[in-house]
Amino acid sequence: MRIHPRRTQALAVTLLGAATLLTLAVLVFIIVFVLNKGLPGVTWKFLTGYPEEMGRAGGIFPFVIGSILLPLLALAIALPLGVGTAVYLCEYTRETRMTRAIRFGTDCLAGIPSIIFGLFGLVFFVILLHMGWSLLSGGLTLAIMVLPTIIRTSEEALRAVPQAYREVSCSMGATRWETVHRVVLPNALPGIVTGVMLSVGRCIGETAAVMFTAGSAESGIPTSAFDSVRTLAVHFYLLATEGISSANAYATAAVLVISVLLVNMTAYWIMNAFIRRRAR
């Protein structure tokens, strides 16, 4: 028997809609679950206190600092490299074999799993360059990890700057470099910032690569780039897997999720404002 196309359409739409709802429901459940269990434990004292008894009691202050410093360092390294690459790709060259190779390398780098970044950081930065498990090793490793994100978002932002801006600037006698840093980059800034925020979000949530390079020792607030740091994500992993304290694990998870969501939401907000301004 042939089923009427309108029937199959109704059936298909129901199934597709159910799949979409299920996806959203699962993702919302994860966030609500973590916040529901964790938020009661997130107090000012928890955020600014030092851990006691390996994290069984006390707060997470040093790890919050670790989770701020490490992404900052990573971005300080990755931002100039990533934006520079994007500027070269968009402003200084046409499509050549070289640009194709650069894009290919960027895509490959984006697909490498974080555990491989961790292994590489361990042999190269930690051991070969004698940096030890440190803020610096971790920052450099994360910088390489987020480089593709920065390159891609910056390239898109640069391409979105209208060609006429460049033509006007060049017709007034500006060199290419003057055009880039006075005209193109300021106009592409919001797009670049979006990429930065997305990268920061990734750095905050990263665990495998950080454990191998920045260490996981509970060593207080770092005083130099060669001190080992433990980030919130690593701290949470240790709390959760070693069964140290489930109350503190939930609270740490809540802090982690909130900070990542806030950072990512800021990224999307900036991007939307950027797109809306471009549309006008």
Next chain:
Amino acid sequence: MRPSGDKIAQYIFLAIACSAIASLLLIALFIFKEGLPFILRYGPVNFLTSSQWDPSQEQFGIYPMIVASIWITIGAMLIGAPLGVAGAVFLTEFVPRPVMRIVKPTIELLAGIPSVVYGFIGVIVLAPLIRAHLGGTGLSVLSAAVILGIMVLPTVISISVDAISAVPNSFREGALALGATRWQAVRMVVLKAARSGILASIILAMGRAVGETMAVIMVAGNTIRVPHSVLEPVRTMTAHIAMEMSAAVGLHRQALFATGVVLFIVVMILNAMAMTVMRQKARR
């Protein structure tokens, strides 16, 4: 003076632009340098197909880890791919644009949830459910596959939505004008046209699933054994490296880097496949 200054700037930018390729080569170089000599000395066949892993006896076979990675990745795709593609189709074809513009970024936001949190949810919520209803310890191939399936959803949905949105509207209008229902137009015309982009999204998601570490360590159970059912605990290649690295020295350490080499090659092949599929689309 001026033109030469501009030329200098260009060379500086060229040098910077090589940073990504340089990093990639450096990573490949160091992973292979640490791992490849071991594979050659131990014998690639022995390394890949032996089930004996006992560093104290110098037995280094990673067959169970390879099987575990394959099972979990396939399981994750069985869950993530249909759900993700269905979501992408629904969002682009059957939902008003403004709703899609809110839902898609929301789903992408969730891509930012750290993998340790997904793993934690797997341990706290999913594993007890599986233990109670299906048996076993709950930490198993199944729970890892479900968690990874959820984790790759944003990747599949986001790239598939882009691919489906890129299909020209005239395709849909043509089908509708011939008397097709919306679903027929989607199934027979739009999905065919967006096929390569959707395929690329699934391959990229596979790459992510193979490489995921922390969530898998937490929910897969980590027993070195070739699984006979999806309810058994297993250890993937990624979990294997992460768990043993801190205590490993000498040959043991080299064997873990060799596992990294295998992982690196698998992920690179998946990436290359995704890129080829995407490029075919662009050429058409």
